[in-house]
Amino acid sequence: MPGENLSRDEAHERAALLSVDGYEVDLDLRSAVGESAEAVRTFRSRTTIRFRRTGEGTSTFVDLIAPSVNAVTLNGRSLDPAVVFDGARIALDGLADENTLVVDAQCAYSRTGEGMHRFVDPEDGEVYLYTQYEPADARRVYANFEQPDLKAPYRFAVTAPEGWTVWSNGAGEQDAEGVWRFAETAPISTYITCVVAGPYHYVTDSYTRGDLEIPLGAMCRKSLAKHFDADDVFLITKQGFDFFHDNFDYPYPFGKYDQAFVPEYNLGAMENPGMVTFREEYIYRGKVTQAAYESRANVILHEMAHMWFGDLVTMVWWDDLWLKESFADFMGSFVNAEATRFTNSWVTFANNRKSWAYRADQLPSTHPITADIRDLEDAKLNFDGITYAKGASVLKQLVAYAGRDAFLEGARRYFKRHAYGNTRLADLLSILEETSGRDMRAWAKSWLQTSGVNSLTPAVTYDAEGRITELAVVQEGDELRPHRAAVGLYRLSGGELVRYARAEADITGDRTVVAELAGEERPDLVLVNDDDLTYCKIRFDEGSLATLRAHLGDITDPLARALCWSALWNLTRDGLMPARDFVSVALAFAGRETDIGVLQMVHGWTKSAVTLYAAPEWREEGGRLLAEGGLRELRAAEPGSEHQLTWARFFAATASADADFQLLEGLLGGTAKIDGLDVDQELRWALLSPLAVHGRADEARIGEELARDDTATGKRHQTRLLASRPSAAVKAQAWAQVVESDALSNALVEATIAGFVQPSQRELIAPYAEKYFAAIERLWEERSIQIGIDVVRGLFPGLQDDETTLAATDAWLSEHESAPAALRRLVLEARDDLARALRAQACDGRAAV
Numbered sequence: 001m002p003g004e005n006l007s008r009d010e011a012h013e014r015a016a017l018l019s020v021d022g023y024e025v026d027l028d029l030r031s032a033v034g035e036s037a038e039a040v041r042t043f044r045s046r047t048t049i050r051f052r053r054t055g056e057g058t059s060t061f062v063d064l065i066a067p068s069v070n071a072v073t074l075n076g077r078s079l080d081p082a083v084v085f086d087g088a089r090i091a092l093d094g095l096a097d098e099n100t101l102v103v104d105a106q107c108a109y110s111r112t113g114e115g116m117h118r119f120v121d122p123e124d125g126e127v128y129l130y131t132q133y134e135p136a137d138a139r140r141v142y143a144n145f146e147q148p149d150l151k152a153p154y155r156f157a158v159t160a161p162e163g164w165t166v167w168s169n170g171a172g173e174q175d176a177e178g179v180w181r182f183a184e185t186a187p188i189s190t191y192i193t194c195v196v197a198g199p200y201h202y203v204t205d206s207y208t209r210g211d212l213e214i215p216l217g218a219m220c221r222k223s224l225a226k227h228f229d230a231d232d233v234f235l236i237t238k239q240g241f242d243f244f245h246d247n248f249d250y251p252y253p254f255g256k257y258d259q260a261f262v263p264e265y266n267l268g269a270m271e272n273p274g275m276v277t278f279r280e281e282y283i284y285r286g287k288v289t290q291a292a293y294e295s296r297a298n299v300i301l302h303e304m305a306h307m308w309f310g311d312l313v314t315m316v317w318w319d320d321l322w323l324k325e326s327f328a329d330f331m332g333s334f335v336n337a338e339a340t341r342f343t344n345s346w347v348t349f350a351n352n353r354k355s356w357a358y359r360a361d362q363l364p365s366t367h368p369i370t371a372d373i374r375d376l377e378d379a380k381l382n383f384d385g386i387t388y389a390k391g392a393s394v395l396k397q398l399v400a401y402a403g404r405d406a407f408l409e410g411a412r413r414y415f416k417r418h419a420y421g422n423t424r425l426a427d428l429l430s431i432l433e434e435t436s437g438r439d440m441r442a443w444a445k446s447w448l449q450t451s452g453v454n455s456l457t458p459a460v461t462y463d464a465e466g467r468i469t470e471l472a473v474v475q476e477g478d479e480l481r482p483h484r485a486a487v488g489l490y491r492l493s494g495g496e497l498v499r500y501a502r503a504e505a506d507i508t509g510d511r512t513v514v515a516e517l518a519g520e521e522r523p524d525l526v527l528v529n530d531d532d533l534t535y536c537k538i539r540f541d542e543g544s545l546a547t548l549r550a551h552l553g554d555i556t557d558p559l560a561r562a563l564c565w566s567a568l569w570n571l572t573r574d575g576l577m578p579a580r581d582f583v584s585v586a587l588a589f590a591g592r593e594t595d596i597g598v599l600q601m602v603h604g605w606t607k608s609a610v611t612l613y614a615a616p617e618w619r620e621e622g623g624r625l626l627a628e629g630g631l632r633e634l635r636a637a638e639p640g641s642e643h644q645l646t647w648a649r650f651f652a653a654t655a656s657a658d659a660d661f662q663l664l665e666g667l668l669g670g671t672a673k674i675d676g677l678d679v680d681q682e683l684r685w686a687l688l689s690p691l692a693v694h695g696r697a698d699e700a701r702i703g704e705e706l707a708r709d710d711t712a713t714g715k716r717h718q719t720r721l722l723a724s725r726p727s728a729a730v731k732a733q734a735w736a737q738v739v740e741s742d743a744l745s746n747a748l749v750e751a752t753i754a755g756f757v758q759p760s761q762r763e764l765i766a767p768y769a770e771k772y773f774a775a776i777e778r779l780w781e782e783r784s785i786q787i788g789i790d791v792v793r794g795l796f797p798g799l800q801d802d803e804t805t806l807a808a809t810d811a812w813l814s815e816h817e818s819a820p821a822a823l824r825r826l827v828l829e830a831r832d833d834l835a836r837a838l839r840a841q842a843c844d845g846r847a848a849v
Contacts, residue, residue: 326391639676723755
């Protein structure tokens, strides 16, 4: 990645020097099909940029990452590409007040999901293209000023292979010469421009509201069309538009609204105005749970929120990335709960999204929501649990603090005041102060400009009759913040654990008395942050913790139950609750969990408890208990239910005994049956996976399964399973494919890493710990940033969980102080995860004494 970074200072200097009037981008993508004699397959990109000099200075640069440049012309003057182009930038001197730059280049198709990604469908041989740019990969497709505050209108023209359709941000049509020409966009940033091209299956609909009509489109690969439930995608889309038009008072500003589900996508989705892209895994090939549909709806609504938060109004620089991502993440759950069938989406938010935030906020790389982003590498790594989930959690707190009406009125004024412009934190705060009458700067200082998560613990005293004399909330953390929080009191009644009293309070400082609850009868459970109004780690007094160990499944309210599951998991991760105790609670009560999304999270946590946080000497027993519990609940689940499917997947993932494997083989072969369980193709891969990991499915058997499912998804499963086999030769080959070669696409790199790293194969992959530290700096320099992130994170030897690996990590950090900051951050985060695991293992080990 040498020479490809861009610093904040450089961006600010360039923004002070010039403004951009418009782009005309002409792409010739006919080279996407057929054989290619080029070592790197390329396409022609011709860009015309009209810009004005608005500041002092006569020189600047334009961004372009391309194998070669054919010609550069500035104001009619030809510049020698060999002199002005360094592989990432084109130097421009002698600027006039008004300038026209023309760059003619050969740009490379991507196999990493960055830039113009090219995918060949193994099922039918069709070629598909799409672009993905955030934060700064538009420069891989056309020359531009790659920073969010240099907005401009765009006109795209694309020449494509015969029979293809092309889409972009604006409406398009094919002219008499066969060129696809698109309407000029409103002023937008480079990173949200987009081109999608190929023989996609395309479905249309429309959204009408008064005089406003929005043409809707949804697309996927032809080979996925039989699985594509476009009607549900359109339903959520229309419900989202209803909500945003009801509440934002600013009509959708970008004309049409297409949604493309594309292959080998690195992200969940991307908010390109008028042309949103999603990972095609949101098209479900087999039976999935309602949690999967809820997740897809959340992403659809998240991206739609970006049309206003991020596209219409955009941050000046990536420091204020939260101005779009936190809002969109909050809105995804907010709109899901209020406008769709997924009315319990705040339960998912509390249990799932906030779990991501809590983890990220305790890493050494934690940062304020408004972060210090020095350059593009920093920006790439800040698409994290802080910017998304913590930011959304804080906005939920803001709604409780300022009021819903004030919050939404603030949004309306924000859009109208800054439409098509760029903003900073202060711009939003000033508007929220207008609408709420509150001091938003003090709130922002505590919540947006500091890092870390607080823990809130109840401290309760009782009188002789068992009534509360005082209930206080004790706050801990490096930065004590103001919290608007509810405290709920629960008691056992008729076999159920129900709330009988609740009080909201402003929690400030290290200790706050909740006077309203004085005099209440002794509760069995005190739940701080009931209703999940604030962002904190919930702790319990001893009596409440004992109640949860015995009665967690008796809590009737699904949100309260989800909060308790999450709190127990945080105690486990923090080394305050033995992993085996969490497993015991999960095995006792997970079978009674009615919310399928919560159940899936508990399954994941339980597997992590055994793999990462249990004492090594208890792992085998813990794994056996999980498999036994999984099979027990599988057989007890209602036939054909989503709970049955979820338990089937859990059992397969934890299978470890010969009898387990025999059952899996029987289900695959049709000699065993569980009433109601439909073993579709996706479930077949899940059942086959443990057989490969434990050496009971060889390459030929895996190949047989691929023959049944010779698709892009099948190929990824096959790649993962092949790399998961318990063989030194297999591991050596997988390592070489990922670390020593760049032949694999991003999706197959991900699949290979997932197969390589198996908890049951710790000894087999132990030799790669030393190789990892020897390779990562070179790899970071040679690969794209996305592949670098995937490999550095994915292959860290965290399963070699001992002090030796910790020392090796510390040694690498000490010896590589000048390594790129983004690379060091990834290693520091992995080190922290390892140190946390060792502390938790020590806690669990003490429980055995």
